[in-house]
Amino acid sequence: MTDQLTRTPSVLRVVLASPLYRGATIALFLSGLGFSAAAPQIAQFLVKDLGASLTTAGLYYLTNLTAPVAGYLIGRRSDRTGRRLGLFRICAVAGFLGWLAIAFSGALWLPFVISAVVLGFAGAATSQLFAAIHDELAAAPTSAADGVVSVVRMALTLGWVVGPVAGAFLAAQAGLRAMLVATAVCTLAQILPLGTLRERVDTAADTGENGVTRSAHVPLRAMAALLAFTGLFILVYAGEPIKYAYLPIYMNDQLHFPAALSGAIIGIQPLVELALMPLAVVVARRMGMLPLMVLGALFGVGANLLFATTGTALGLFAGQILMGGVWGVFAGLGIIVAQRLLPTAIATASAIYLSAPALSSALGGLAGGLGAGALGLPLVFVIPAGLALAAAVGLLALNRRVGERVRG
Known part of the structure; x- marks a missing residue:
């Protein structure tokens, strides 16, 4: 235990020294912040602003069932091309447009369709970041690899700690639509910490963990x-x-x-x-x-x-x-x-x-x-x-x- 504690600063140094790890940490915090701000408030938005019944509002969460299909399609494309960060940016933009469209929805059916069709793909942004981090750790191995993943994952959890409180406060002060716009902005802002950074396609696309050859079809x-x-x-x-x-x-x-x-x-x-x-x-x-x-x-x-x-x-x-x-x-x-x-x-x-x-x-x-x-x-x-x-x-x-x- 003592030996590991002495390594903890090295894990933080690895994260801070890498544009990818550092950017992914900030991006996942923003992702968790935005999504967790909206999650507890969306049912209220459907009821108060769009006139849904409590039963209908509860059915909104079934739109999450499309997320695994969208995630699998994005993941398969990513493994075929090795272009993790490009797909991450596309998914983040999709999330921005989806949440913005929900914020300005005037009909009850629109949030259901947008969530099922658009936000399912937006959720794949997180998986692309973790895939890019894995590729970087494979290309530049470090004994702190598991610690790096843990630190980045903690940022997502921290976003979920802050988000519900921030979302409730913003909804109370500015209204539910303004809160959803803020969620859209946070989703788009994920792109900023990574700037124009590109992944190591030459190594990432060809080999996996321990040199295992990757295949588009699994x-x-x-x-x-x-x-x-x-x-x-x-x-x-x-x-x-x-x-x-x-x-x-x-x-x-x-x-x-x-x-x-x-x-x-x-x-x-x-x-x-x-x-x-x-x-x-x-x-x-x-x-x-x-x-x-x-x-x-x-x-x-x-x-x-x-x-x-x-x-x-x-x-x-x-x-x-x-x-x-x-x-x-x-x-x-x-x-x-x-x-x-x-x-x-x-x-x-x-x-x-x-x-x-x-x-x-x-x-x-x-x-x-x-x-x-x-x-x-x-x-x-x-x-x-x-x-x-x-x-x-x-x-x-x-x-x-x-x-x-x-x-x-």
Whole structure:
């Protein structure tokens, strides 16, 4: 541990010294800031500004189901050409135009179509940056490689910490349409930190991790481990939409917590996550990435059982701290594992893995809605506990099959 801590400044120096790593860090912060500002407010926009019913507004999140298809198409194109940053810029511009069009929509159907058709491609921008970072690390290897990815990923998480607060404040002061315009600006501003930087196409397009030759076409069998890992991640992530939908209602309507206390309980998770992400990289070097993810999934089991059974502020704080542990592990290591499971098609691997939250939102929304009706609050949280337990068992089995492939 002491040895790793002495290396931490070198990781920061590597990030700051590289125009790509430094620019990607700022770009992902802007991406997280913009998207997380809009995500909690979009339903209100549909209801208040466009006259949607609550049920119709909830259906908006199903438009996320096109994101995996768009991400796969962009990733495949990226692996064929090696032009990561060019595609990143195209996706960022698409996101800018999409959010701007939603902000000025006058008909209810427009945000649904724009989100499904345009914003699905915009979401692929993040996967292109991680693919470009991987290529650069392969071309200029460093012992701090995992740390570099973790630092860049932390910037995205930090954006998600700041964004909801900033979005709520801007919506209250200037209106929901102004907030959506700000999201569009943040999405476009991702391009600025990278300037006119270009990737190393000569090395990136031809070889993958450990010199493995890349191929534009990846057979389904070669993606089996990646798809299994992504599916297990979806099970873990499905608890997030359930938690954000029902934990505030539970705290406000049944436990009657004051707003400040409820906000503190919700807000502690991302702070714990940020603190634990660098530590996860250190621990993974000792015990392996997938075994650590098994532990992370079990944290999710414990967290949701605390939500379901304690009924006290202390119990909910403990649950959120455990959830911070879940995402400190998965956010810090997930993209690294995904890329190592498909080293011949890094952009495709990144796109497939990063599509998991969109699919999880649909799964969590469906499971949470049915569970809340059948079990009520707080027992609905037993459902994500069961999903996380299934994920832990699956990750344990996956580690036995491919653990050596992802060991750092």
